[in-house]
Amino acid sequence: MNHVFKVEDLSVAYDRQPVLWDIDLDIPSGILLGIVGPNGAGKSTLVKTALGLVKPLSGDVRFMGEPYSKVYKKIGYVPQKGSVDWDFPTTVFDVVLMGRYGHIGWLRRVGKKDRQATRDALEKVGMFEYRNRQISELSGGQQQRVFLARALVQDADIYFMDEPFAGVDVKTERAIVGLLKELKANDKTVIVVHHDLNTVKDYFDWLTLLNIKVIAHGPVDEVYTKENVRRTYQADTLMSMEREINV
Amino acid sequence: MFDLGYTLQIVILGTVFLGAISGILGTFVVLRNQALIGDALSHATLPGIMIAYMLTGVRSLQVLLLGAFISALVAMFALNTIKKYTTIKFDASMALILSGFFGVGQVFLSQIQKTGGASQAGLSRFILGQAATMLRRDVYFIVIVALVVLLLLIVFWKELKLYIFDENFYKASGLSERFISGLLTMMVTFIIVIGIRLVGVILMSALIIAPPVAARQLSNRFYLNVGIAGFIGAVSGMTGTYLSATRANLPTGPVIALVLGGVVLLALLASPRNGIVKRYVQIRIFRSRIKRYRKLIHLYENPGEVNLDSKEYTYFINHDYVKVEDGALRVTSKGMKRIRSIKAVD
Numbered sequence: 059m060n061h062v063f064k065v066e067d068l069s070v071a072y073d074r075q076p077v078l079w080d081i082d083l084d085i086p087s088g089i090l091l092g093i094v095g096p097n098g099a100g101k102s103t104l105v106k107t108a109l110g111l112v113k114p115l116s117g118d119v120r121f122m123g124e125p126y127s128k129v130y131k132k133i134g135y136v137p138q139k140g141s142v143d144w145d146f147p148t149t150v151f152d153v154v155l156m157g158r159y160g161h162i163g164w165l166r167r168v169g170k171k172d173r174q175a176t177r178d179a180l181e182k183v184g185m186f187e188y189r190n191r192q193i194s195e196l197s198g199g200q201q202q203r204v205f206l207a208r209a210l211v212q213d214a215d216i217y218f219m220d221e222p223f224a225g226v227d228v229k230t231e232r233a234i235v236g237l238l239k240e241l242k243a244n245d246k247t248v249i250v251v252h253h254d255l256n257t258v259k260d261y262f263d264w265l266t267l268l269n270i271k272v273i274a275h276g277p278v279d280e281v282y283t284k285e286n287v288r289r290t291y292q293a294d295t296l297m298s299m300e301r302e303i304n305v
Numbered sequence: 306m307f308d309l310g311y312t313l314q315i316v317i318l319g320t321v322f323l324g325a326i327s328g329i330l331g332t333f334v335v336l337r338n339q340a341l342i343g344d345a346l347s348h349a350t351l352p353g354i355m356i357a358y359m360l361t362g363v364r365s366l367q368v369l370l371l372g373a374f375i376s377a378l379v380a381m382f383a384l385n386t387i388k389k390y391t392t393i394k395f396d397a398s399m400a401l402i403l404s405g406f407f408g409v410g411q412v413f414l415s416q417i418q419k420t421g422g423a424s425q426a427g428l429s430r431f432i433l434g435q436a437a438t439m440l441r442r443d444v445y446f447i448v449i450v451a452l453v454v455l456l457l458l459i460v461f462w463k464e465l466k467l468y469i470f471d472e473n474f475y476k477a478s479g480l481s482e483r484f485i486s487g488l489l490t491m492m493v494t495f496i497i498v499i500g501i502r503l504v505g506v507i508l509m510s511a512l513i514i515a516p517p518v519a520a521r522q523l524s525n526r527f528y529l530n531v532g533i534a535g536f537i538g539a540v541s542g543m544t545g546t547y548l549s550a551t552r553a554n555l556p557t558g559p560v561i562a563l564v565l566g567g568v569v570l571l572a573l574l575a576s577p578r579n580g581i582v583k584r585y586v587q588i589r590i591f592r593s594r595i596k597r598y599r600k601l602i603h604l605y606e607n608p609g610e611v612n613l614d615s616k617e618y619t620y621f622i623n624h625d626y627v628k629v630e631d632g633a634l635r636v637t638s639k640g641m642k643r644i645r646s647i648k649a650v651d
Contacts, residue, residue: 147524148527
């Protein structure tokens, strides 16, 4: 299998508090991977480090053998929806169009193709009628669809999504799952930070159980065992106890 | 114009440009939640002005503003250093820088005033601003800097917009953070530096913060926010300068700040989005409707158990909100519609 995303010996700390410790991951192309773990397990940090948003203490992240700065046009990103101010004065269409900016580049204007891609993506997530809406008027599920559409116009091969199911309605959750499976069917690799253990088996074909360290990583059928899950969530209580003692 | 002297016309031209560009750039700054940085930087220019004067002994505006510029950069560097190496909260460090630099500037100023001769006169104008006494070439200098910043804003419009809306996504899109944040800081520093002679270091930030705050009340579109803020800045700058120049010796900064304060207040009152007037009217309408239709709602929720006085009875019957059916009062479909509309006051 072709490995599109590889993490080696990665450690990340905020101040002196380790958030990720000695992470090794090999991610083959064309899979739908869930990253699951308790709060504070470093799931978001792992994604942010992969995208160069957080500087690691040590270790290496490669995409198809290249560093992020060489392949960013091939990578799509759905940040946590709480990471922006939804009262920002702009429209749904504009936010989605922003997904094209990295491709358009400096000093160039938005073109017809970019607008068309934006319309297509909005259509795909069922938000086309809302294109002229002010973003503060959207529900949680609609906000998430907008972010998803913005990632779609990035026209990427690998997608990172940080909690795309957080705070969305059942209908949106189903729509997003459908979209993820469609991306996979088109040979895209999708890496999703997720928090709901109950849906892991239905949504993903690969699973990473994470709690500061990688507890288990591989195809869902092999990784999703009672023992592994217990170790992931038990490690959390141990770690947090250690943390309290350290303080 | 109102029969102003030629000099005053030129000066007003300067404040119109300054107000417009401050409001335009301010929209980016305020939406990035960095309104206070402008305030810290403008206060921090004061020691630079004084040091430039002490070193050169000349009162040329360009030399003094160069000092102001360097001083602001030092302050920015100090801010970033504090952020990086200490656990002091960012707002606290801004307050530290603001008061520290301003204090040093004031000490220098009083030293200069004690020892200096006639040439030091006018340095204190940088505190609150004095537009009327500006030279024509100083005004041209302001206009040119304002146009350069405007051009930069247009050229990097889409990058700036993405950066202030979603910094992480901006970086993940492969765009350079160092460049864009440096550009933003540079532009803010430029605008502050050209503004302090007109508006003064204490109130310069009002010109950056107030127009976007007012504009945000009036529009939900980014480019309209920018445009309205520019317009408000220009009009306030013009009005403030005119008032300060034609009334006996009022410093320009406070007058502009006063005008801006009035504009913000008006915008808060009249905003179609969330204005105080709109909310007040809505609440009044809601209350009066509840009073008038209380019994109708009661009848709808508890059929049969209502005592209408004759006035209410005729009113509801005449408006077709209730009808008598099998000897009992019932709410008609028109009445139900009425009840539903009460809950949705818009």
